[in-house]
Amino acid sequence: MRTWSDVRGKIKSITDEEKSEIELSANLVAKLIARREELGLSQRQLSLKSGLKQAAIARLESYNAIPRIDTFARLTKSLGLEIQLVAATTSKEKY
Numbered sequence: 001m002r003t004w005s006d007v008r009g010k011i012k013s014i015t016d017e018e019k020s021e022i023e024l025s026a027n028l029v030a031k032l033i034a035r036r037e038e039l040g041l042s043q044r045q046l047s048l049k050s051g052l053k054q055a056a057i058a059r060l061e062s063y064n065a066i067p068r069i070d071t072f073a074r075l076t077k078s079l080g081l082e083i084q085l086v087a088a089t090t091s092k093e094k095y
Helices: 004-010 016-038 043-050 054-061 069-078
Strands: none
Touching: 016 054, 016 069, 043 054, 043 069, 054 069
16 A cells, blocks of 8 residues: 555655645645544534534545635534644744
C-alpha cells in the first residue's frame, strides 16, 4: 500500500505549499471520521446533529471535498470537539 509520503514525493504538478494544504485537510478529515466512529454515529446521525446534508459529509469523508471553515466548525462542534491553533514551537503556546 502506498503512503501519502510515497505519493507526495512523486507529485510534480502542484507546489509543496499545495501539497501541505492537502495533507492538512486530509489529517483534519481523518480526525473527524475517527471521532464520528468513536461516538458510534452514522453519517446520517451526524448530518441530523450538524444540520449538514449526509451527502456533504460523505463527500468530505471520501476526500472528494475540502471542508470550508464554517462546515468544519459545525462538524467539530457536533462531534464535541473544539478548534485550537497551537504555535509550532516547543512551548506549544495556545492562542
